[in-house]
Amino acid sequence: MPDPDRQDRETRSRMRTSARQAITAAGADTESLALGRRSKSEAWKSVAFLALMLFCVLVALALLVTLIIDAFIDGSSRLNADLLTQFPSGVPENAGLQSAIFGSLWVIGMMIITVVPLAVGAAIYLEEYADRSKWYNRIVELNIQNLAAVPSIVFGILGLGLIVRGPLDLGFVAYAGSLTLALLVLPTVILASREAIRSVPSSLSDGSMALGATKWQTIWHHVLPNAIPGIATGTILAVSRAIGETAPLLLVGATVFVTFNPEGPFSEGYTTLPVQIFNWVSRPQDEFRTLAAAGIIVLLFILLLMNSFAIWIRNRYARQT
Amino acid sequence: MADQLQTGADVKTAPPAIDAPDAAPNGGPTSSSAPVLSTENVHVFYDGIPAVKEVTMDIPRHRVTAFIGPSGCGKSTLLRSFNRMNDLIPSAEVTGKVLYHGQDLYGSGVDPVEVRKHIGMVFQKPNPFPKSIYDNVAFGPKVLGMKVDMDEVVENSLRHAALWDEVKDRLKQSAFGMSGGQQQRLCIARALATNPDVLLMDEPCSALDPIATGRIEDLMVRLREEYTIVIVTHNMQQATRVSDRTAFLTVELDEQDNRTGVVVEYDETEKVFSQPSDSRTEAYVTGRIG
Numbered sequence: 001m002p003d004p005d006r007q008d009r010e011t012r013s014r015m016r017t018s019a020r021q022a023i024t025a026a027g028a029d030t031e032s033l034a035l036g037r038r039s040k041s042e043a044w045k046s047v048a049f050l051a052l053m054l055f056c057v058l059v060a061l062a063l064l065v066t067l068i069i070d071a072f073i074d075g076s077s078r079l080n081a082d083l084l085t086q087f088p089s090g091v092p093e094n095a096g097l098q099s100a101i102f103g104s105l106w107v108i109g110m111m112i113i114t115v116v117p118l119a120v121g122a123a124i125y126l127e128e129y130a131d132r133s134k135w136y137n138r139i140v141e142l143n144i145q146n147l148a149a150v151p152s153i154v155f156g157i158l159g160l161g162l163i164v165r166g167p168l169d170l171g172f173v174a175y176a177g178s179l180t181l182a183l184l185v186l187p188t189v190i191l192a193s194r195e196a197i198r199s200v201p202s203s204l205s206d207g208s209m210a211l212g213a214t215k216w217q218t219i220w221h222h223v224l225p226n227a228i229p230g231i232a233t234g235t236i237l238a239v240s241r242a243i244g245e246t247a248p249l250l251l252v253g254a255t256v257f258v259t260f261n262p263e264g265p266f267s268e269g270y271t272t273l274p275v276q277i278f279n280w281v282s283r284p285q286d287e288f289r290t291l292a293a294a295g296i297i298v299l300l301f302i303l304l305l306m307n308s309f310a311i312w313i314r315n316r317y318a319r320q321t
Numbered sequence: 322m323a324d325q326l327q328t329g330a331d332v333k334t335a336p337p338a339i340d341a342p343d344a345a346p347n348g349g350p351t352s353s354s355a356p357v358l359s360t361e362n363v364h365v366f367y368d369g370i371p372a373v374k375e376v377t378m379d380i381p382r383h384r385v386t387a388f389i390g391p392s393g394c395g396k397s398t399l400l401r402s403f404n405r406m407n408d409l410i411p412s413a414e415v416t417g418k419v420l421y422h423g424q425d426l427y428g429s430g431v432d433p434v435e436v437r438k439h440i441g442m443v444f445q446k447p448n449p450f451p452k453s454i455y456d457n458v459a460f461g462p463k464v465l466g467m468k469v470d471m472d473e474v475v476e477n478s479l480r481h482a483a484l485w486d487e488v489k490d491r492l493k494q495s496a497f498g499m500s501g502g503q504q505q506r507l508c509i510a511r512a513l514a515t516n517p518d519v520l521l522m523d524e525p526c527s528a529l530d531p532i533a534t535g536r537i538e539d540l541m542v543r544l545r546e547e548y549t550i551v552i553v554t555h556n557m558q559q560a561t562r563v564s565d566r567t568a569f570l571t572v573e574l575d576e577q578d579n580r581t582g583v584v585v586e587y588d589e590t591e592k593v594f595s596q597p598s599d600s601r602t603e604a605y606v607t608g609r610i611g
C-alpha cells in the first residue's frame with residue numbers, strides 16, 4: 001500500500017511539471033506569434049529602402065523645381081502680356097512669342113491628329129491581327145522598337161528629304177514639321193497603344209465574339225474604349241517630347257524672325273517655341289536671355305495645359321470602366 | 322424576331338430549325354427527334370497535340386446535356402468547338418465534323434460569326450461588359466443589326482434570365498455593381514437577347530455561391546423548354562440536378578505522355594450515375610477518382 005502522503009507529493013510534483021511545460025509552451029507560442037515585432041535589421045532595411053526611393057523622387061523633383069525657379073527668377077521681368085502678343089524682333093523690348101506660340105500649337109496639334117490614328121491603327125494590327133509566326137510581322141515589331149531609339153536629328157534629315165522635298169514636296173510648311181515630329185514619336189505611341197490594347201481582358205472580347213459580334217465590332221465597341229486611358233497616356237508622353245524638339249524642326253523649315261502667324265498647316269514660314277528660345281539663348285545680349293527664360297515658362301505652361309487635357313480624357317474614360 | 326436572325330445569314334441552316342424557339346413555345350419531347358448538334362469523329366488539337374479525340378455524339382434538342390470529367394479532360398475545349406470559339410486561339414485546330422441541324426460548322430463557306438449568332442455561350446467567370454445593365458443586354462441585338470424594339474428585347478431577356486425584378490429600377494447603372502450571381506444571370510440574359518438556338522455554358526456556376534448556383538440551375542431547367550443547353554460542370558451533383566444526358570470524359574496518356582481527353586460514356590444522366598457501363602465512369606461518379 002503506497003503512502004498517501006508520498007502519493008500526494010508525487011501528484012503535486014507531476015502537476016507542477018505539467019504546469020511548467022504549459023508555461024514554456026505558452027512562452028514559445030508568444031514568441032512565434034509575436035505580431036508587430038520584427039527583427040531590428042529587417043526594420044532598418046525597410047526604412048533604408050523607403051529613404052532610398054524617396055531620395056530618387058526628390059532628386060528628380062528638385063531638378064525640375066530648380067529649373068522652374070531659375071527660369072522664373074531670370075524671366076519674371078518679361079513675363080507679361082506683351083511677351084505673348086508681340087512678334088520676334090531684333091530689339092529685345094519689342095520681341096515676343098506670338099508667332100512661336102501659334103506655330104507650336106499648329107505643329108503639335110496637327111501632329112496629334114496625324115500620329116494618334118496611325119499609331120492606334122498600327123497597334124491594332126500588331127495586337128489583334130498580326131500572326132507572329134510570320135517573319136514580316138516580326139521584322140515590323142523589331143523595327144518599331146529600334147525606331148524609338150533613333151536620334152531626333154535623323155528624323156529631321158528624313159523629314160527634309162521625304163516631306164519637305166522629295167516625294168511629298170510640301171515645302172517649308174508647319175505640317176512638314178508636324179509630320180516629321182509624328183514620325184519621331186510614332187514608335188512611342190504605338191508601343192503605348194499596344195500595351196493598352198493588350199491589357200484589355202480577353203474575357204471581354206470573348207464575351208463579345210460569343211454574341212456573334214465580328215472582330216471589328218469587338219475591337220470598336222470593347223477593346224478600343226477600354227484602351228483609351230493607356231493610349232492617352234502614350235499621347236501625353238509623345239506630346240511632351242515633341243513640344244520641346246528643336247533639332248529636327250530646324251531642318252524642316254522652322255526659322256526665326258517670323259513676324260506673322262501661320263495661316264494654316266500648309267502656309268510657308270513658321271517658327272516654334274523651342275526654336276525661338278534656342279535662338280534667344282544663343283544671342284549675346286542679356287535681354288534676350290531674360291526673354292528666353294520667360295519663353296521657357298510659357299512653353300512649360302502650354303505643355304501643362306495640353307497634358308491636363310489628355311489626363312482629363314484619360315480619367316473620363318477610366319471612370320466608365 | 323426570328324426573321325431578323327436571318328439577315329445576312331451565310332449559314333444555310335433549315336429555316337424551320339431557327340424559327341423553332343418561337344414556333345414551338347412548348348418545346349419538349351415533340352421536337353426531340355433530330356439532334357441539334359452532332360459530332361462525327363471530332364479531334365481538337367493545340368499546337369498539333371490532340372486535346373480531345375474521336376468524339377462522336379448527338380446533342381438532342383431542348384435537353385440539357387452535361388459534360389463531366391476531371392480537370393484537363395477537354396470538356397471546355399470540346400464545348401468551345403461547338404460555336405467555333407476555338408478559332409480565336411491561333412494554335413487550335415478542329416478536325417472531323419460538327420453538324421448543326423445537319424450542316425457542318427467547319428465546312429467551307431461557313432462564317433464563324435454567323436455560327437455564334439445561333440449558338441450562344443456563357444463563360445466560367447461572369448464577364449459583363451463595363452457598361453450599363455441595359456447596354457449589356459442590348460449589345461448583341463445592336464451589333465447583329467436586329468431591327469427590334471430594344472426595350473422589349475432587354476426586358477424579355479432579363480425576365481427569361483430571372484433577373485428583371487431585381488434590376489428593372491437600375492437598368493442604366495453599371496453592371497459591375499451587381500453581385501456575382503446577378504452578373505452571371507446578366508450574361509445569360511445577354512446571350513438570350515440575340516435569340517439563339519443553343520446555349521453553351523462553360524462551368525457557369527464555378528465562381529458562385531450555393532444560393533446563386535441554385536438560381537442558375539433553376540434557370541437552366543426552365544430555359545430547356547425553349548433552348549438546347551450544353552453545360553460543362555465540375556460538379557457531379559449539378560449534372561444530376563439539371564441535365565437529361567451526361568457525357569463523361571477522361572484523360573488518356575499516350576506514349577509521349579500527352580494528355581488527351583476522350584468521351585468514355587454518353588447516355589441518359591440517370592443511367593450514367595446509377596448504372597454506368599464503363600468502370601472508369603463508375604469510379605468517377607462514385608467518387609473514387611477525381
